[in-house]
Amino acid sequence: MTTSLIDYQPAADLLQDRVILVTGAGDGIGAALATSLAAHGATVILLGRTIKKLEKIYDAIVAAGYPQPAIVPLDLEGATADHYQELAATLQQEYGRLDGLVHNATYLGALMPVEHYDLQLWARVLQTNLTAPLLLTRALLPLLKQSTAASVIFTSASEIQGGRAYWGAYSVSKAGADNLMQILASELETNTSIRVNSLIPGPVQSQTRRTAFPGEDPNQHPEIETLLPAYLYLLGPDSENVNGQILHAQESHQVLAASI
Numbered sequence: 001m002t003t004s005l006i007d008y009q010p011a012a013d014l015l016q017d018r019v020i021l022v023t024g025a026g027d028g029i030g031a032a033l034a035t036s037l038a039a040h041g042a043t044v045i046l047l048g049r050t051i052k053k054l055e056k057i058y059d060a061i062v063a064a065g066y067p068q069p070a071i072v073p074l075d076l077e078g079a080t081a082d083h084y085q086e087l088a089a090t091l092q093q094e095y096g097r098l099d100g101l102v103h104n105a106t107y108l109g110a111l112m113p114v115e116h117y118d119l120q121l122w123a124r125v126l127q128t129n130l131t132a133p134l135l136l137t138r139a140l141l142p143l144l145k146q147s148t149a150a151s152v153i154f155t156s157a158s159e160i161q162g163g164r165a166y167w168g169a170y171s172v173s174k175a176g177a178d179n180l181m182q183i184l185a186s187e188l189e190t191n192t193s194i195r196v197n198s199l200i201p202g203p204v205q206s207q208t209r210r211t212a213f214p215g216e217d218p219n220q221h222p223e224i225e226t227l228l229p230a231y232l233y234l235l236g237p238d239s240e241n242v243n244g245q246i247l248h249a250q251e252s253h254q255v256l257a258a259s260i
């Protein structure tokens with residue numbers, strides 16, 4: 001059976017007792033996702049660079065009576081390998097393991113021809129969208145290995161397909177991250193219980209979206225909430241055999257046959 005990830009219906013306690021880190025958890029998809037993960041029982045580690053935004057999500061989760069989250073203020077553009085090692089040490093001490101990692105934060109950079117792209121800006125986009133997820137994943141691997149069923153999600157984008165003109169560093173960084181995902185999925189397939197996949201959310205309104213498409217009617221896309229079942233599916237046990245895939249949250253996938 002082929003069906004859409006949007007139709008996935010997660011159990012209320014799908015992520016009970018799971019510890020899951022979300023980057024860019026203060027806004028857009030990351031904020032809605034963090035709240036939804038907590039609503040399904042997860043202890044969520046909210047990583048982002050704007051503390052006020054993270055505090056707002058933290059307060060909403062606590063007020064709803066969900067498991068107490070944690071805030072990790074970190075600018076992915078400036079963070080070094082040492083910052084990630086410090087984070088790993090703190091999480092090891094607090095939780096002893098990590099069951100999920102969602103690479104969601106992104107920097108759009110600019111939409112312009114490669115010929116004119118500012119090279120410093122190009123490097124900043126690559127650092128935020130590709131190198132930071134690499135460093136974060138590497139640092140957290142020992143914690144992910146201590147989970148009985150860990151899931152890592154890279155966030156991809158349909159705009160990167162086919163080498164579309166003007167998407168420059170954003171497109172290259174996302175394509176690189178998809179490739180990194182597949183390498184990690186292959187390397188971790190044997191001898192670990194870590195699965196690694198990419199998810200294309202599809203268009204929803206957000207700050208990044210408004211910057212990329214300033215002329216768009218904000219009401220033409222689905223609400224962010226419609227994408228969340230796809231993330232829950234990939235983070236929970238119903239996708240235990242899914243590894244190394246690039247899935248689209250708003251399209252049909254064979255992989256869900258037994259799960260919906």
Ligand SMILES: NC(=O)c1ccc[n+]([C@@H]2O[C@H](COP(=O)([O-])OP(=O)(O)OC[C@H]3O[C@@H](n4cnc5c(N)ncnc54)[C@H](OP(=O)(O)O)[C@@H]3O)[C@@H](O)[C@H]2O)c1
Binds near residue numbers: 025155158203
């Ligand atoms: N919305 C769409 O239509 C769409 C389509 C395809 C793919 N995506 C992907 O979905 C993911 C979420 O995007 P979104 O649309 O929800 O965008 P968004 O609302 O603009 O959120 C982006 C998040 O990334 C954080 N961030 C940016 N640079 C950072 C840095 N250096 N360090 C730490 N955090 C940083 C932002 O933090 P601040 O708020 O502090 O700036 C924000 O929380 C991205 O990976 C994006 O590529 C979105």
